[in-house]
Amino acid sequence: MSSNIFIQLYTSLVRPHLDYASSVWYPYKIGDREDIEKVQKWATKLVIELKHLPYTERLKRLNLHTLKYRRLWGDMIELFKIIHNKHDIRVTPALEFNNRGPTRGNKYKLFNKNFHYGGRKYSFTAQVVNIWNSLPDYVVDVDSVNNFKSRLDKFWLDQPVMFDWKADLTGTGSRSLKCDIRVDQSCIKVSITDTRVIVTNLSKVANCNFSTSVLSVLGLLVSTNHCVV
DSSP states (O other), X not given: OXXXXXXXXXXXXXXXXXXXXXXXXXXXXXXXXXXXXXXHHHHGGGSGXXXXXOHHHHHHHHTXXXXXXXXXXXXXXXXXXXXXXXXXXXXXXXXXXXXXXXXXXXXXXXXXXXXXXXXXXXXXXHHHHHHHXXXXXXXXXXXXXXXXXXXXXHHTTTOGGGTOTTSXXXXXXXXXXXXXXXXXXXXXXXXXXXXXXXXXXXXXXXXSOOOHHHHHHHHHHHXXXXXXX
């Protein structure tokens, strides 16, 4: 089967069943997630010229995303519709906005409640809060669902979970975004957290040929007390 024919058949006849109402039945057990992902994993092997490639590479060649990513993506769309009253408010879950002083993230930031029991801990309203709160204003403060989808796609463009179902969505909740900048065998470690940027080995900057943009960002962070050296 050719790639074009497979994509047309799969995206129109199979994937809609795997996506349907996923915000309601979202699987939180790893085994369940793997079983669902196996459906797409097996299906992509029907493209003969890609059969020998790893699953992640097959997805990239076919321009398809993991089912896990699509569920996260779908959750954000549903939450956008709820917050912007695109659904009937009589049947949508109650959400509490976080209006307690200055907040990071966006102006529609939600209050994150703590749940101790599985029935609520893995519910829709509990699962989506950290992810939604991590989105910036320019993504969530739009007037239509299509604009939100477009901006969310661009914001999540480099997320590993797009092609690797075992990966997690980065930059949400209390988790940090970590990266190593290596130039001429020197390494400056930058750890970006919710509140500040911590830079180590900054003394090596003088011996490295960093771009002006990198140095200007680090300088701005230091000057605004958001960077600890």
